[in-house]
Amino acid sequence: MVNSVSDNSDEQEFWENVNTQFEEKVQDFSKTLNIAVIGKVSSGKSSLINALLKRSRKKAVAEVGAEAGVTTKLKILRLDDKVRLIDSPGLDDVRSENSDITREFLKHIDVGILVVTGAADASQKRYLDDLLAHCQSVFVVLNKIDEWDKHSPLALEKVITQWKEVLKIEKIYPVCAFGYDADCLPGTPLDIRGVYGLREDIENFLGSKGKDLLLARHMGEKKSYAVAIIATALVAVAIQAFIPGSAAYIAATQAAAIVSLSYLYTGEILSSKAAFNLLRAFARQAVTTTVFLFFKSFLPPTGVIDMAAAVIAVSITLAILATVNSVLESGAKLEEEELLKSKFPTKRKQAETALKGLALTDLKDLLSMKGIIEKLL
Incomplete structure (x- = not known):
């Protein structure tokens, strides 16, 4: 992150380089995401959807966002204009609905989830085969495992x-998602078991397709995703500090993380220009360190200086992204520059304290970074 470049042409060339790196790092938020949740009526599909999305009973998306289809068996959940979930007994029911929505949905299904309950039922094999033929990835869930609590x-x-x-499968996810039913007594706690592992595997698959944030922004709790975005950026800049021309790589990583955080909280796609303007604003508050990073990035590797640059790069990046996260989490806009300026000095001091004494191996370790960020946020 640099803004103190003496010559205007040099500065322009620098930001053009940053933009090139940025385009390679930022997710393509124009993609769409389709998820099919298939299973018999009363198999707990809607409850599972709420649990997957980390929803509370009061904010159950399967109740509030559902659109009834032509048949009472089909529910279309539009989370936004890019993300759609269909809750249905089978893909045949989706086909028979025969609307523009479902026809488009059937052309491309990213994730299929087959929900089964109770004793093994061979008739479910045809539903699984249908999903396997139409979905990029399929997960089989044995729901309502609380039914077995009183058994051995x-x-x-x-x-x-x-x-x-x-079903002729190697893996099945035993889960419980009890407590979303409107008929539950007030104060009944949610019983969520096994959903974490299912969610993690789905998110890992979507991450490999560059679609993880499309789903993450609809989660009832977003902190863990913000932590992951920031941690990934910190590990990247720790490594980039040792690369010739590192300042441009670091700035691009910071900008991409800002865009991801903005999308996570708002669903809006922040432009590269807006992200770079934010970096310039932060640079004006950290002139000494940004100038050091800029000039150091054109020097040959020297060990001690590189390590100092890595610590500074990680510290500044953590302060920037923690500030951005704080503003977004509060519901404020990133355009509120004075709010960002007021929060940044505190976050910078906290970041410097949190990173004090860390070794290079710590800076490059994702789990270490997540632990530090969780404390700071």
């Missing part, structure tokens, strides 16, 4: 094994 633990293991044999 071996009973559930036996049922899981039977389902694997019937």
Whole structure:
């Protein structure tokens, strides 16, 4: 992140270089995401959707956002104009609805989730095969495992094994998503089991397709995703500090992380120009360190200086992104420059304190970074 470049042409060339790197790093938020949740009526599909999206009972998306289809069996959940979930007994029911929405949906399904319950049922194999033929990735879920709580633990293991044999699959996710029903007594706690592992695997798949943030922005709790965005950026700049011309790489990484945080909280796509303007504003508050990073980036590797640059780069990046996250989390706009300026000095001091004494291996370790960020946020 640099703004103190003496010659205007040099500055222009620098930001053009940053923009080139930025385009390679930022996610393509114009993509769409389609998820099909298939299973018998009363198999708990809607509850599972709410649990996957980290929703509370009061903010249950499957109740509030549902659109009834032509048949009462089909529910179309539009999370936004790019993300759609369909809750249906099977893809045949989606086909029979035959609307523009479902026809478009069937052309490209990213994730299929087959929800089964109770004892193994061979008839579910055809629904699984249908999903496998139309989805990029399919996850099979054994829902309502609370039904087995009063049985021997071996009973559930036996049922899981039977389902694997019937469906001819290697992995099944045993889960519980109890408590979203409107008829539950007030104060009944949600019983969410096994959903974390399912969600993690779905997110890892979507991450490999560059679509993880499309779903993440609809999560009821966003902190863990903000932490992941910031941690990934910090590890990247720690490595980039050792690369010739590092200042441009670091600025591009910072800008891409700002855009990702903005999308996570607002669903709006921040332009590269807006992101770069934010970096310039922060640079004016950290002139000494940004000048050092800029000139150091044109020097050959020297060990001690590179390590100092890595610490500074990580510290400044953490302060910037923690400030941006704080503003977005509060519901304020990133255009409120005075608010950003008021928060940045505090976040910078906190970042410097949090990173004090860390070794290079710590700076390059994603888990270490996540721990530090969680404390700072």
